[in-house]
Amino acid sequence: MSQAVTEELIRGVYRETIESLYGYVSRRCGGDRELAEDVTQETWLRAVSDWRARGLPASPIAWLTTVARNLLLNELRRRRPVPLDAVSPDEVLRAMENGTARDSAETAAIVNQALARLPERQ
Numbered sequence: 001m002s003q004a005v006t007e008e009l010i011r012g013v014y015r016e017t018i019e020s021l022y023g024y025v026s027r028r029c030g031g032d033r034e035l036a037e038d039v040t041q042e043t044w045l046r047a048v049s050d051w052r053a054r055g056l057p058a059s060p061i062a063w064l065t066t067v068a069r070n071l072l073l074n075e076l077r078r079r080r081p082v083p084l085d086a087v088s089p090d091e092v093l094r095a096m097e098n099g100t101a102r103d104s105a106e107t108a109a110i111v112n113q114a115l116a117r118l119p120e121r122q
Contacts, residue, residue, distance in 0.1 A: 005051045005052055005055055005056050009056065010047075010048060010051065013056070013060045014044065016060075016061075017060060017061050017064055018040075018044075020061065021040055021043065021044075021061070021065065021068060022036065022037075022040045024065050024068065025039045025040050025068050025072060028069075028072055029072065035072075035075065038075075039068055039071050039072050039075065040068065042071055043064055043067045043068040043071060044064075046067055047060070047063065047064060047067065
């Protein structure tokens, strides 16, 4: 952290990074727009506070995505897991085929949980 932080600099970094940060967070929220907005907002609140105290990091977007990822993981840990059988396999497949899996936070969460349980390919 080296660069002194001014309000103008913070606004500039915000304009340069907000779309990619929100995109990063929203892709990991399973379609939960409210959660994506909350995590993005909290990330920026922390950035402003931290950067005023310590200076601007060398890579602001890396700092922002790391904080956002940690906030999102903490939030998802607090929530109860959705049982895989809460939505039928046919419903999941239909949602994946017609591109609506992200429209339902529940379906998206189930798909994400199921994918996370699959073994990694070597």
